[in-house]
Amino acid sequence: MDALGKQFREIFKSDDIKIGMSELAKVTGVSSSQIRYWERKGYIHSQQDQQNKNHHFSLMTAYQVRIIKFYLDQGYTLQVAVQKERERRALGKVFRHFISDRIQGIEQDSDGDGLVRLGKLDDDPTREVYARVDKNGQTTLHLRVVQED
Amino acid sequence: MDALGKQFREIFKSDDIKIGMSELAKVTGVSSSQIRYWERKGYIHSQQDQQNKNHHFSLMTAYQVRIIKFYLDQGYTLQVAVQKERERRALGKVFRHFISDRIQGIEQDSDGDGLVRLGKLDDDPTREVYARVDKNGQTTLHLRVVQED
DNA sequence: CGTGTAAGGAATTCTGACACG
DNA sequence: CGTGTAAGGAATTCTGACACG
Numbered sequence: 001m002d003a004l005g006k007q008f009r010e011i012f013k014s015d016d017i018k019i020g021m022s023e024l025a026k027v028t029g030v031s032s033s034q035i036r037y038w039e040r041k042g043y044i045h046s047q048q049d050q051q052n053k054n055h056h057f058s059l060m061t062a063y064q065v066r067i068i069k070f071y072l073d074q075g076y077t078l079q080v081a082v083q084k085e086r087e088r089r090a091l092g093k094v095f096r097h098f099i100s101d102r103i104q105g106i107e108q109d110s111d112g113d114g115l116v117r118l119g120k121l122d123d124d125p126t127r128e129v130y131a132r133v134d135k136n137g138q139t140t141l142h143l144r145v146v147q148e149d
Numbered sequence: 150m151d152a153l154g155k156q157f158r159e160i161f162k163s164d165d166i167k168i169g170m171s172e173l174a175k176v177t178g179v180s181s182s183q184i185r186y187w188e189r190k191g192y193i194h195s196q197q198d199q200q201n202k203n204h205h206f207s208l209m210t211a212y213q214v215r216i217i218k219f220y221l222d223q224g225y226t227l228q229v230a231v232q233k234e235r236e237r238r239a240l241g242k243v244f245r246h247f248i249s250d251r252i253q254g255i256e257q258d259s260d261g262d263g264l265v266r267l268g269k270l271d272d273d274p275t276r277e278v279y280a281r282v283d284k285n286g287q288t289t290l291h292l293r294v295v296q297e298d
Numbered sequence: 299c300g301t302g303t304a305a306g307g308a309a310t311t312c313t314g315a316c317a318c319g
Numbered sequence: 320c321g322t323g324t325a326a327g328g329a330a331t332t333c334t335g336a337c338a339c340g
Contacts, residue, residue, distance in 0.1 A: 091255045094263025094282045101288040106240045114243025122289035133243045139250040140271035
C-alpha cells in the first residue's frame with residue numbers, strides 16, 4: 001500500500017510523459033510554426049536527441065505554452081507573455097510541493113466516502129486535517145485527533 | 150486572475166492530452182504487444198478514429214496501465230490485476246474531486262512563501278485552512294479567520 | 299491465457315525556404 | 320518581430336501472422 005501511495009505522486013508528476021510537436025500544437029491551440037519559433041528563441045525547450053527526429057516536449061512545457069498563449073490572447077506581445085509566464089511559474093511550483101507533501105493518504109471510510117489526509121496542523125500537532133469527498137463529489141474539510149502510527 | 154485559477158484545474162486535468170501506443174509503452178514499461186492484447190480484451194480503451202491509424206490513449210489510461218502493471222509485478226494474473234485496478238479507481242476519483250474542489254487559490258505572500266487556500270472548515274465556517282510552502286519546499290498546515298469576500 | 303518478434307506498408311512528422319508585415 | 324503555407328524526405332508507428340506455452 002505504501003508503494004501505491006508513492007505511485008500516486010509519481011502519477012501526478014508524470015514528468016516522464018512526452019508529447020510530440022503536433023500533439024503539443026493540438027492540445028495548446030498554438031500552431032506548430034509558433035512553437036518552432038518560440039523554441040528557436042529559447043522561450044521553450046524540448047528534448048531532441050538527433051537532428052530531424054521528433055521533438056519531445058514534457059507536460060510541463062505543455063502547461064507553459066498554454067499559459068503563454070493565455071497572455072498572448074490578452075493582447076501582450078510574445079516577449080511580455082513569456083516574461084509573465086516565468087513570473088507565474090512560482091505558483092506552479094508551490095502547487096506541486098503542496099501535492100507531493102500534503103497528500104498523505106487517500107482512503108475510503110466505512111460509509112464509502114473518500115478521505116484525503118493532509119497531515120497535522122502546524123500550530124496544533126495533536127490534530128490533523130482531512131478532506132471528505134462524498135458520493136456526490138462534495139468535499140468538506142475536517143479536523144480530527146491524530147491517530148497513533 | 151479568475152481565468153487563470155480555472156486554468157490551474159484544466160492544467161491539472163489535462164484530459165485532452167493524448168499519447169500514442171509507443172509512448173504509452175515507454176512511460177508505463179508495458180510492451181506494446183501487451184497493450185494491444187489488453188485493448189483487444191477490453192481492459193483498456195483508446196480512441197482510434199480509423200483503422201490502421203494511430204491509437205490515442207488518454208493520460209488516465211496511462212495511469213491505469215501503470216497500476217495494472219504494478220499488480221502484475223506483484224504476481225497477480227492479468228485478470229485479477231485489472232480487477233484490482235478497477236476497485237482502486239475510486240481513490241483516483243476522490244483525489245480528482247479533492248483537487249478541483251479544494252484548491253481554492255494559490256498565492257504568494259509578502260515573504261515570498263506560497264499559500265494554497267483550501268477553504269473553510271465544515272465544522273467551523275469562521276476559519277479556513279491553508280498550506281504554506283516556504284522557499285525550501287517545506288509545507289505546513291494552518292488555520293486562519295476567514296476573510297470577507 | 300498472455301506475450302514476443304520480424305516485416306512491410308501506411309500514416310505522421312519534421313525541416314528549410316519563402317511570404318507577409 | 321512573429322506567424323502561415325506548400326513540398327518532400329525521413330523517421331515512426333501500426334497491423335496481422337506466427338511462435339511459445
